[in-house]
Amino acid sequence: xxxxxxxxxxxxxxxxxxxxxxxxxxxxxxxxxxxxxxxxxxxxxxxxxxxxxxxxxxxxxxxxxxxxxxxxxxxxxxxxxxxxxxxxxxxxxxxxxxxxxxxxxxxxxxxxxxxxxxxxxxxxxxxxxxxxxxxxxxxxxxxxxxxxxxxxxxxxxxxxxxxxxxxxxxxxxxxxxxxxxxxxxxxxxxxxxxxxxxxxxxxxxxxxxxxxxxxxxxxxxxxxxxxxxxxxxxxxxxxxxxxxxxxxxxxxxxxxxxxxxxxxxxxxxxxxxxxxxxxxxxxxxxxxxxxxxxxxxxxxxxxxxxxxxxxxxxxxxxxxxxxxxxxxxxxxxxxxxxxxxxxxxxxxxxxxxxxxxxxxxxxxxxxxxxxxxxxxxxxxxxxxxxxxxxxxxxxxxxxxxxxxxxxxxxxxxxxxxxxxxxxxxxxxxxxxxxxxxxxxxxxxxxxxxxxxxxxxxxxxxxxxxxxxxxxxxxxxxxxxxxxxxxxxxxxxxxxxxxxxxxxxxxxxxxxxxxxxxxxxxxxxxxx
Numbered sequence: 045x046x047x048x049x050x051x052x053x054x055x056x057x058x059x060x061x062x063x064x065x066x067x068x069x070x071x072x073x074x075x076x077x078x079x080x081x082x083x084x085x086x087x088x089x090x091x092x093x094x095x096x097x098x099x100x101x102x103x104x105x106x107x108x109x110x111x112x113x114x115x116x117x118x119x120x121x122x123x124x125x126x127x128x129x130x131x132x133x134x135x136x137x138x139x140x141x142x143x144x145x146x147x148x149x150x151x152x153x154x155x156x157x158x159x160x161x162x163x164x165x166x167x168x169x170x171x172x173x174x175x176x177x178x179x180x181x182x183x184x185x186x187x188x189x190x191x192x193x194x195x196x197x198x199x200x201x202x203x204x205x206x207x208x209x210x211x212x213x214x215x216x217x218x219x220x221x222x223x224x225x226x227x228x229x230x231x232x233x234x235x236x237x238x239x240x241x242x243x244x245x246x247x248x249x250x251x252x253x254x255x256x257x258x259x260x261x262x263x264x265x266x267x268x269x270x271x272x273x274x275x276x277x278x279x280x281x282x283x284x285x286x287x288x289x290x291x292x293x294x295x296x297x298x299x300x301x302x303x304x305x306x307x308x309x310x311x312x313x314x315x316x317x318x319x320x321x322x323x324x325x326x327x328x329x330x331x332x333x334x335x336x337x338x339x340x341x342x343x344x345x346x347x348x349x350x351x352x353x354x355x356x357x358x359x360x361x362x363x364x365x366x367x368x369x370x371x372x373x374x375x376x377x378x379x380x381x382x383x384x385x386x387x388x389x390x391x392x393x394x395x396x397x398x399x400x401x402x403x404x405x406x407x408x409x410x411x412x413x414x415x416x417x418x419x420x421x422x423x424x425x426x427x428x429x430x431x432x433x434x435x436x437x438x439x440x441x442x443x444x445x446x447x448x449x450x451x452x453x454x455x456x457x458x459x460x461x462x463x464x465x466x467x468x469x470x471x472x473x474x475x476x477x478x479x480x481x482x483x484x485x486x487x488x489x490x491x492x493x494x495x496x497x498x499x500x501x502x503x504x505x506x507x508x509x510x511x512x513x514x515x516x517x518x519x520x521x522x523x524x525x526x527x528x529x530x531x532x533x534x535x536x537x538x539x540x541x542x543x544x545x546x547x548x549x550x551x552x553x554x555x556x557x558x559x560x561x562x563x564x565x566x567x568x569x570x571x
Contacts, residue, residue, distance in 0.1 A: 194427025217536025
C-alpha cells in the first residue's frame with residue numbers, strides 16, 4: 045500500500061497533547077496511591093482509546109477504525125445474570141444468545157452514530173435508504189410477529205434487539221463508507237484483524253494456552269464446564285487417527301468456530317492483497333499476513349469453515365484470472381502446487397474430515413428434528429431464538445444411554461439456515477435471504493463489470509467473504525455478535541459501492557453531452 049495510505053491522521057490540535065498526558069499521569073498516580081489496579085487498567089485503556097479522537101483531524105475515520113478492530117474481541121458486559129436466566133428457563137441446551145449485553149465494539153459504534161446524527165442535523169450528510177432496507181425492515185417486522193407465539197418472549201426480544209442493531213450497522217455503512225480513503229482504512233484494519241486472529245491462534249496452539257487473556261476483569265463470562273466438555277474440545281479424543289491429542293485452537297474469542305468464521309470473512313482480502321491488485325503495493329508484507337492468517341485458520345480445525353474456504357478460493361481463483369490479478373501462466377502452476385500438496389497430505393486430510401463421526405450423526409438427527417419443527421410451524425416459525433426452547437416437543441427419546449437420539453439436545457441446531465427457517469418460518473427466511481442474495485448480486489456485477497478497478501477489487505473480496513461464510517454456516521451455527529456485525533457491515537459497504545458506481549456512470553454518460561453544450565456555446569460566442 046502507498047505510504048500515504050497507511051499513515052495515521054495528522055494531529056488537529058497539538059496543544060491538547062500536553063494536558064492529555066497530564067490527565068493520564070494524574071489518573072495513574074491516584075489509582076496507584078489507592079491501590080486500585082483493576083480500575084487503573086480500565087481507565088488507562090479508555091483514555092488511550094478516547095484521547096486520540098480529540099487530536100486527529102478525522103474523528104469519524106478514527107472511530108470507524110476502532111470499531112472494526114474491536115469486533116474481533118469477545119469483550120462484553122452482560123446486563124443480567126446469565127446463570128439465573130438459564131436456571132429460570134430450565135432448557136435442555138444453552139442457547140447461543142440468552143442475555144442482553146453491551147459489547148466493546150458497541151462503544152465506538154455509538155460514537156460513530158453520534159457523529160453521523162450531527163452531520164445529518166447540520167445537513168452535512170444526506171440519509172440514503174437503499175431499496176434493500178425494505179427487505180430488512182420486513183424481516184424485522186415478521187420476526188417481531190413471531191414473538192406473539194414464542195414460548196420464551198424474553199429470548200425472542202433479546203435476539204430481535206440484536207437484529208435491529210445489525211440493521212443500523214448496515215445502514216450506517218451504506219451511508220458513511222463513501223471515500224476511497226475510508227475504504228482503504230477499512231481494508232488496512234481488516235488485514236490487521238487477519239494478523240491478530242492468526243497470530244493468537246498459533247500462539248495458543250503452540251503454548252497450549254486456552255484461557256481468557258482478560259481473566260475475570262469484566263466479570264464471569266463463561267459457564268463452568270466439566271471434564272467431559274474438555275474432552276469434547278479435543279480433535280480426536282479417542283486417538284483413532286493421527287490427530288489424537290490435538291485440540292481446536294482459537295483467537296481472541298473463546299471459540300474455534302467463531303475464529304474460523306471471522307477469518308472466513310477477512311482471509312479473501314489477505315489472499316487478494318498478495319496478487320497484482322489496484323489497492324495494495326506491499327505484496328510481500330500482505331503475503332506474510334495471509335500466511336499467518338491461513339495457518340491460524342487451519343489450526344481451528346473447523347470442517348464446515350474449511351469447506352466454505354475451499355468454495356471461496358475456487359470462485360476467487362476464477363475471478364483472479366479474469367481480472368488479471370494472476371497471470372494465465374501462473375494460475376495453472378498454483379493449481380498444480382495445490383493439488384500436489386493435497387496429494388501428499390491425503391491421509392491427514394482424510395483424518396481431518398472423518399474424525400468425530402458421532403458428532404456428524406448427532407447433527408443429522410438435529411436436522412430431522414428441525415424439519416419436524418418446520419412442518420409444524422411453516423409460516424411464523426417457533427419464534428426468534430426459540431429453537432432450543434421448543435425442541436423437546438419434537439423429540440424422539442430412547443431408554444438406551446448410548447442412543448444418538450438422546451444427544452440431539454446437548455447443543456442448539458448446527459445449521460444457521462435451518463435454525464432461521466425453524467424460528468421465523470418460510471416468509472421470514474425468504475426475507476432474510478433476499479437481503480443478502482440481493483447484496484451478493486450487486487457485488488457480483490461490480491466485481492465483473494465495474495470500470496473502477498478499486499471498486500471491483502473491493503466488491504470481489506466482500507463477495508468472497510460472504511460466500512465462504514454462507515457455505516460454512518450451512519452446517520454450523522452463526523451466533524457471534526462480531527461476525528454477524530461484520531456481515532451486515534459488508535452488505536452496507538456493497539450498497540455504498542454500487543451507489544457510487546452508479547453515480548460515476550451517470551456522470552460519465554453526461555460528460556459528452558456537457559462537452560457538446562460547451563462547444564456550441566463557444567461557437568455562438570465566436571460568431
